[in-house]
Amino acid sequence: MSSWTRRPTDLRQRARRYPLMQADARVGIELPLRMLIWQDPDGTHVGYLDPRELADRYALDGHQQTLERQTAVLTKVAAAAAS
Numbered sequence: 001m002s003s004w005t006r007r008p009t010d011l012r013q014r015a016r017r018y019p020l021m022q023a024d025a026r027v028g029i030e031l032p033l034r035m036l037i038w039q040d041p042d043g044t045h046v047g048y049l050d051p052r053e054l055a056d057r058y059a060l061d062g063h064q065q066t067l068e069r070q071t072a073v074l075t076k077v078a079a080a081a082a083s
Contacts, residue, residue: 019066024058033070037081046078 020027035048051070054060060067 020054020058020060020063023060023063027054027058027060030054030057033074035074035077035081044082046082048074048078050074 018028018031021031030049033048033051035046037044037046039045051067051074052064055064055067
């Protein structure tokens with residue numbers, strides 16, 4: 001099913017899976033979190049948006065702990081990918 005044909009109930013179910021979307025549905029454009037890993041002659045590089053920056057863009061008051069956990073996971077994955 002393409003995203004253009006999703007029923008409103010599908011979107012509500014997605015929002016339940018993402019507590020941040022319950023706080024501010026606009027954050028859904030950022031989810032799921034993404035990471036870019038690439039190699040060049042200088043080595044392996046990892047790029048991602050620090051989830052804590054989402055708090056500045058969206059109304060995510062009260063979700064700092066969630067954003068901190070997401071940051072910790074991405075940091076760990078980035079370190080493993082770069083090694």
